[in-house]
Amino acid sequence: MSEIKVSQVRSRKDRDAFIKFPWKIYGDDSAWVPPLLIERKAFLDRKRHPFYKHGDATLFLAKRNSEIVGRIMASDDPNYNSLHQSNVGCFGLFDCIDDSEVADALFRAATEWARGKGRTEIMGPIDYSTNYVCGLLIDGFQHSPTLLTAHNPPYYADLIERCGFTKAKDWYAWWFSEAPPGAERLRTIAKARAGRQGVRIRPVNLKDMVGEGQRIRAIYNQAWEKNWGFVPFTEAEMDHMAKEMKPLLVPAGTLIAEIGDEPVGFVIGVPDINVALRHINGRLTTFGLPIGLLKLLYYRTKIRTGRLIALGVIEKYRRAGIAEMLVLQVMDEAFKRGFTGELSMTLEDNVMVNRFIEAMGAERYKTYRIYRRPLF
Secondary structure (H helix, E strand, O other): OOOEEEEOOOHHHHHHHHHOOHHHHHHHOOOOOOOOHHHHHHHHHOOOOHHHHOOEEEEEEEEEEEEEEEEEEEEEEEHHHHHOOOOOOEEEEEEOOOOOHHHHHHHHHHHHHHHHHOOOEEOOOOOOOOOEEEEEEEEEEOOOOOOOOOOOOOOOOHHHHHHOEEEEEEEEEEOOOOOOOOOOHHHHHHHHHHHHHHHHEEOHHHHHHHHHHHHHHHHHHHHOOOOOOOOOOOHHHHHHHHHHHHHHOOHHHHHEEEEEEEEEEEEEEEEEEEHHOOOOOOOOOOOOHHHHHHHHHHHOOOOEEEEEEEEEOOOHHHHOHHHHHHHHHHHHHHHHHOEEEEEEEEEEHHHHHHHHHHHHHEEEEEEEEEEEEEEO
């Protein structure tokens, strides 16, 4: 067996090879959704992506006989470590042939890089931070990934665990297929609680996405601060995400709850653009013609699934029925338009939220896992 060589991505050619490698792994996977190449290039652009204003990351490729057989990202987020008083680096964008020697070589490169940052532990898969795509799919492989969620072959878990990683935390994804039978009773109770607090729920104002993004950021950073793995969105990251998400947002699916002039809760639900992306194989143009773009626009009209991406309510108002009202209102709009969809991701030990989602009639249909390993 030839030697495995792992090298850091430094050239545009290697970056493009890094981005296109998943086609080798997932070519025969009917559930896989090819990423949009132009989006992947922007995500990895050190000059454009706001993560690099406070953090750092690097990419590695593994080759055998000059053939690419694996890839990995190593990242370092000082904001996370400062908040949690930890000393952790991350790995993400892990893809690999079914070969434990290749996986071991990739993880050795990632851990050496993290150790060079002074870190004593590494965890993942996490692409930059938990504010982006994270988690290894460990069940539900037959289902296609929704927008901004991960997908991988079943054998990845074995590769990662053979390299000494152990479970840190699981996340759940839930599927809504019909209106819950107890929705009216729940709505009555939640409406009464919210009414006593003077809660007003309104759709997002798409003409003021900078302002709305910062209102959502303020709620999120307060509502999620005690959750495992939380890292606050910086102002630059939220501005960047608001700009990227704006074309997908439907006012009826993105709501903000206010008491007086104070934003206290939000929910973000969007059509699952992955339904359309799976038809264009990552490209908007072919031979200079906008074939992919035309397909994308066509299949976008066929979307009837969505993803509820995020929900947050400031802690002191969590028993005011606000979360219930937000979710019920989004679901009402979705079912009215013939949509079904996913709510994700929730922490395995967030008992209150998981019970609420189950009470809403959702089925837990996927599990994602974060792994960790000390750096010896």
